Amino acid sequence: MTAGTIVLLRHGRTAYNAALRLQGQIDIPLDEVGRWQAAEGASALLASHRATRIVSSDLVRAVDTAGAYARLVGAPVEVDVRLRERSFGDWEGLTADEMAAGWPAERDEWRRGGEPQGIGAETKVEVAARMVEAVLEHAERLQGDESLVVVSHGAAISLAITGLLGLDAAGWRGISGMHNVHWSHLHRSAPGAVPGWRLVAHNVGAGYPLDRWQAGPHADLEPEPKSA
Template sequence: MSRRVVCLRHGQTLWNVERRFQGHTDIPLDETGIAQAARAASMLATLRPELIVASDLQRAADTADALARVTGLSVTVDEDLRERGGGEWEGLTREEISAGWPREFAAWEAPGGEDVADVAKRVSASVRRWAERLSPDGLLVVVSHGAAIRLGIARLMGLPQEHWPALGGLGNCSWSVLQEGRKGWRLMEHNAGTLPEPIQSDDSPEAAPS
């Protein structure tokens, strides 16, 4: 038996469509995002989660509420699951950012924004904290944001920071699945929109599910 964590990105917002940096700005789901949240909820409910924890920003909290409605669970809000703060870039498009801050854009470091290491630390600590409350084979659903999830997973897996960009992003209402193994957390699914399947392969036992 081993604990699992599903890291679910929120549904689509208007700013996602317009390619605007959202950060800590509290943007609601659009109609497509609401439908995406309902679809993800219907699928993830079949995994019988024990806990649902979400960022306090409404796009994540409302995505979590969709799952809560079909599971009968309540949603716990944790501010540590917020998206990376974007400082002066929040509300701006990538074109506006690249034109106004070409050097910072190349490094993707927003003036007044949050450092990636700080985001990774707070998100991974939150996931660990809530996962500790699970039963030995329990499932936690964490509803958060694209950068926050990617950075938190990278730190949970113990990847050196220079390798964090190797982990791709997540689409709206897609998820990643972490499973606790004998040597720590392992990434079993990433940017998925279908339920995880059992893995059968000739790989070492440590690389396969426990």
């Protein structure tokens, strides 16, 4: 058998997210906003999906996001290194301006959807293959009426969805990036159908306006008046 539902959940915000730095596989923790997002997102996700099994990337920002949901479900978090973010090699930790300054041609190629050469990054095909392998392996341990929640990372999730839909990970760019602690929901197709999974919802969150979600729990507080 295999799970009837797969939910792919992106981790909460980190300091690198806030500074628009490419994280890749650098192990950055959640910041204050990210911890709030994880808690709020966990409650919202629970309202529509109660996982039988929860599996996370081993990077701490994903593990802690998974933990917020797992505490509500009452299930453990399993860790799988195959669910890590795509490795971006020499670009990890850099801003877009820093990448463009050091590797202008490679940066332009990446923005066009190509594969930058000479920076030590994983290819999109490699990431899609390991993500799909891990997701399906965990899903196959469940029954058709059960749900798998996978907590991972933005680029890795987009490539996983591309692979699960049977599309070309190297060249197809039809999946938009996901916001922090937003999720995508795939449902198993009928036996023998191609592809084996259908995308039911994408980039779903807790219902906050995006600017409020990115600003965090104190964004709506008025500043204290200054004394005369």
